Amino acid sequence: MSSRDDILGAIRRDRPAPLPLPDVPMFDEGRADDLLGRFTAAFTMMGGKMLDLPADGDPLAEIRARVAKAGVVISMVPEVAGNTVLDPELMPSKLENVDIAIVRAAFGVAETGSICLTERELGVNTLGYLAQHLIVLLDPADLVVNIHHAYHRPEIHAARYCVFHTGPSATADIEGVLILGAQGVRSLSILSLPRA
Amino acid sequence: MSMTDNDSSFDQNGKRLENAEATSRPIHAKQREAQPKGAIDRGNKPIDHAEAAKRFLAAPEHLKFHDERLWDLRQKRDKQMHGLPEWEELRSLASAIKEHTLTHLDTYLEQFEAAAIANGATVHWAKDGDEHNRIVLGILRDHNAKTLIKSKSMLTEECGMRHFLTDQGITITETDLGERIQQLDNEAPSHVVVPSVHKLRSDISDVFARTLGTEPGNDDPHYLAESQRMTTRPLILEADAGMTGGNFIIAETGTVVTCTNEGNADLSANTPKLHIVSVGIEKLLPRVEHLGVFIRLLSRSALGSPITQYTSHFRAPRRGAEMHIVLVDNGRSARLALPEFWTSLKCIRCGACMNTCPVYRRSGGLSYGFTYSGPIGLVIDPTFNKHKFSNLPFASTLNGSCTNVCPTKINLHEQIYAWRKVMADTHEVPFAKKTVMQAAGVVLGNPKLYRAAIATADKALFSLPRFALYSRMNAWGKGRENPATPGQNFHVWWAKNRAAKAATAKNGAVKS
Numbered sequence: 107m108s109s110r111d112d113i114l115g116a117i118r119r120d121r122p123a124p125l126p127l128p129d130v131p132m133f134d135e136g137r138a139d140d141l142l143g144r145f146t147a148a149f150t151m152m153g154g155k156m157l158d159l160p161a162d163g164d165p166l167a168e169i170r171a172r173v174a175k176a177g178v179v180i181s182m183v184p185e186v187a188g189n190t191v192l193d194p195e196l197m198p199s200k201l202e203n204v205d206i207a208i209v210r211a212a213f214g215v216a217e218t219g220s221i222c223l224t225e226r227e228l229g230v231n232t233l234g235y236l237a238q239h240l241i242v243l244l245d246p247a248d249l250v251v252n253i254h255h256a257y258h259r260p261e262i263h264a265a266r267y268c269v270f271h272t273g274p275s276a277t278a279d280i281e282g283v284l285i286l287g288a289q290g291v292r293s294l295s296i297l298s299l300p301r302a
Numbered sequence: 303m304s305m306t307d308n309d310s311s312f313d314q315n316g317k318r319l320e321n322a323e324a325t326s327r328p329i330h331a332k333q334r335e336a337q338p339k340g341a342i343d344r345g346n347k348p349i350d351h352a353e354a355a356k357r358f359l360a361a362p363e364h365l366k367f368h369d370e371r372l373w374d375l376r377q378k379r380d381k382q383m384h385g386l387p388e389w390e391e392l393r394s395l396a397s398a399i400k401e402h403t404l405t406h407l408d409t410y411l412e413q414f415e416a417a418a419i420a421n422g423a424t425v426h427w428a429k430d431g432d433e434h435n436r437i438v439l440g441i442l443r444d445h446n447a448k449t450l451i452k453s454k455s456m457l458t459e460e461c462g463m464r465h466f467l468t469d470q471g472i473t474i475t476e477t478d479l480g481e482r483i484q485q486l487d488n489e490a491p492s493h494v495v496v497p498s499v500h501k502l503r504s505d506i507s508d509v510f511a512r513t514l515g516t517e518p519g520n521d522d523p524h525y526l527a528e529s530q531r532m533t534t535r536p537l538i539l540e541a542d543a544g545m546t547g548g549n550f551i552i553a554e555t556g557t558v559v560t561c562t563n564e565g566n567a568d569l570s571a572n573t574p575k576l577h578i579v580s581v582g583i584e585k586l587l588p589r590v591e592h593l594g595v596f597i598r599l600l601s602r603s604a605l606g607s608p609i610t611q612y613t614s615h616f617r618a619p620r621r622g623a624e625m626h627i628v629l630v631d632n633g634r635s636a637r638l639a640l641p642e643f644w645t646s647l648k649c650i651r652c653g654a655c656m657n658t659c660p661v662y663r664r665s666g667g668l669s670y671g672f673t674y675s676g677p678i679g680l681v682i683d684p685t686f687n688k689h690k691f692s693n694l695p696f697a698s699t700l701n702g703s704c705t706n707v708c709p710t711k712i713n714l715h716e717q718i719y720a721w722r723k724v725m726a727d728t729h730e731v732p733f734a735k736k737t738v739m740q741a742a743g744v745v746l747g748n749p750k751l752y753r754a755a756i757a758t759a760d761k762a763l764f765s766l767p768r769f770a771l772y773s774r775m776n777a778w779g780k781g782r783e784n785p786a787t788p789g790q791n792f793h794v795w796w797a798k799n800r801a802a803k804a805a806t807a808k809n810g811a812v813k814s
Contacts, residue, residue, distance in 0.1 A: 113631045118408050126402060127399065152321045220609060235565045235569050256594070262557075267617070270613040272611050276563050276611050278322050279479040281503045286319075290564065290566070
């Protein structure tokens with residue numbers, strides 16, 4: 107007998123009497139308003155930076171200014187250009203010299219301040235971790251109320267890799283002192299900008 | 303914020319951040335002190351938790367920091383709980399979903415396997431830790447892989463994988479900061495979520511100076527964390543294989559879910575061409591829609607943070623890469639057959655029961671002598687070796703706080719008590735404890751003897767010399783003072799103040 111058969115056999119022999127599976131409510135009553143405000147509050151609490159929208163003028167001005175001063179910048183969005191083009195066949199480890207990566211979120215979660223990225227948004231998955239800084243464009247129309255709604259989105263079923271980022275990489279393993287930039291990006295900035 | 307709070311990170315509005323596993327206020331040790339080491343492993347001999355705890359209690363800087371740090375996590379958890387009106391409903395849902403899944407575990411495992419294979423992953427089954435380690439070695443050999451980067455996994459600790467693979471010539475690099483600290487210090491993790499929480503910054507500075515070549519005496523956490531980032535990254539970029547655990551796996555889609563703060567699991571899985579997942583069979587959930595309940599509870603319970611920085615879903619291998627999933631039993635199916643203990647399989651390893659436990663906070667995780675410590679350790683460690691861990695169920699005050707904070711509503715304190723009965727019935731209780739317990743059983747079972755004994759004991763506690771009270775037979779007196787005795791016991795107080803009134807009230811009620 108294989109280990110598989112042994113394990114399944116032992117479970118079948120000894121499992122407790124079956125118990126029912128409950129339905130999971132969406133828990134969204136009274137929380138569907140001001141999604142961007144809720145998102146911003148949650149996101150900044152997790153160490154993320156919301157970029158300001160100028161009252162008039164170019165909403166991308168701040169990002170363009172950062173790109174101009176940076177080293178290698180890879181942009182996966184049409185709204186703003188980087189200075190290096192991503193080869194999707196590149197070995198993931200080759201992205202270690204990226205200074206800034208710019209991507210668009212598949213969607214965002216207001217409850218937690220999370221943004222969703224998949225291999226489609228990232229091009230090469232390590233872009234979201236090896237880059238020193240990550241800038242994300244988020245269409246406020248792509249916000250869902252909470253995590254329950256997020257798990258009814260198609261991305262989780264369709265993508266090979268699907269990740270929620272909630273702020274930059276962080277650690278507090280040394281005496282509980284919070285450090286932003288553990289192994290992944292040192293900063294995560296979000297600009298609220300409708301899809302082109 | 304105090305003027306000396308130079309360590310903290312702040313949000314864009316200047317507010318102190320306390321996400322991830324950060325403290326809500328600066329907690330520092332005042333001075334350097336040698337780190338107390340954990341329980342002494344004597345093979346199959348019972349782990350002496352009390353002996354290790356005594357050494358932890360004798361290190362006041364470590365004790366104070368550890369106690370305050372973990373209580374702060376508990377308080378952060380309470381704050382998150384109060385912010386979520388559906389908290390108790392989520393706990394009930396989490397418990398019910400897990401109980402349903404565990405009572406249908408065979409069919410969900412088969413469904414998971416089929417979905418994962420359809421996604422292009424390879425699924426392996428391991429009956430025990432040894433088979434798990436051999437499977438992982440086999441996968442690495444098949445790919446000619448000699449270097450492995452991995453994220454934190456309690457399962458691989460449970461299986462003793464690192465020692466096994468290292469002996470076979472594989473170079474392993476832990477990429478979680480806390481776990482890396484423990485690896486470099488050649489010490490096991492002391493907590494399932496914050497593996498090096500028993501160490502002060504000065505301890506970590508010493509470990510890094512010795513192993514990574516950092517500046518001796520430089521205790522700055524930012525400097526130490528940055529040194530780890532800079533020394534680990536080249537190893538990540540060059541590794542032949544990557545490994546992660548799994549916080550949850552989804553039967554419907556074959557997805558593996560990890561919840562982390564550092565980005566190291568995503569790097570371990572996404573950088574090399576080979577991703578190996580080690581996961582216990584109890585981590586299953588039926589469908590993606592059930593995941594929301596657990597994601598909302600996990601980090602709030604563990605760290606008092608609404609969510610981890612990264613919630614990652616690995617459904618299928620990347621194009622051109624391979625994904626191998628090792629499903630590990632290692633005693634779980636046997637635990638499922640134990641009527642009093644099977645619900646311990648609902649555990650999602652958040653560590654909330656450890657953070658709240660007064661014994662854990664004052665003894666440190668290493669004094670339990672195994673991967674799982676604190677209340678959940680008392681309940682599951684004996685299933686791995688009943689004799690070796692026979693003392694652990696007594697490392698509890700049975701106050702029930704663990705049960706109250708558990709996000710999946712495991713009745714931890716009742717299971718701890720049930721284990722004490724098992725140990726007594728199977729003669730695993732040490733002589734001193736057994737003799738006292740038998741005497742206590744006789745005394746507590748007889749009201750008259752009990753009252754006489756209490757009156758005598760109160761007098762004795764006033765007058766007995768210390769050497770008699772704090773002897774080897776009195777485990778209570780080890781590491782703590784006996785409680786002050788009241789001048790008068792309840793029975794005497796009642797007879798004097800209430801007995802007459804109660805009699806009047808009772809008679810009155812009968813009359814009317």
